[in-house]
Amino acid sequence: MPGTWQTKKTINLGNPSSFGLECGLSEAFEQLGFKALGYFLIHLGGMQYGVCQPDATMLACSVDAIGEIKKRRGTHAAPFSTAASASDIADALIQSTYAQNPDTGMAFGFSLSEFKEAIHEANLHWAPDGDQAFDDGSHLLQFDVADKVRLIGFKTLENYRHDPRTLRDIWLDADLFYAILAEFLDSFSRKREELLAAKRQGNS
Secondary structure, three states: OOOOOOOOEEEEEEEOOOEEEEEEEEEEOOOOOOOEEEEEEEEEOOEEEOOOOOOOEEOHHHHHHHHHHHHOOOOOOOOOOOOOOHHHHHHHHHHHHHOOOHHHOEEOOEEHHHHHHHHHHOOOEEEOOOOHHHOOOEEEEEEEEOOEEEEEEEEEOOOOOEOHHHOEEEEEEHHHHHHHHHHHHHHHHHHHHHHHHHHHOOOO
């Protein structure tokens, strides 16, 4: 479900039962390295990924990540984009991220360190995005596959495995997916500017 925290400006786009983005802005800042304080959620197949609190994170990382994904449309791909199951990809990501000796394990014909590098080079690992927005253990991966986008979401367990109850594997039309990203960036920019204008006038 969409978050219920009260913020000064809220963005809800897409459909939470398939793919949706939700963002709440509590306070805006002139500094581009902060942008605004609030929360950022990704909804995938009815599952919510992200911390839903009005002061969960500074939003610069989440917004900039969307801008980078949009800019690199069509390049988010890997040899395992379609052949591997969502659960295998999830576990490989966790193991390559947290394993003490990633060169000793294998995933889809790669060592875990090679797998991790492939994920990084193609910008496949959407979340966490570098700040506190996804401190609930959420992970999101995105793959461009011809005119479709494959999204895999999950949350982690303590034994370096994904929680099967949180695993989602959703395919979307690429034009729809990237249109939602573009609309999010436009909406965020407008709402941030509205908060900044009110702050400059001394009304916030």
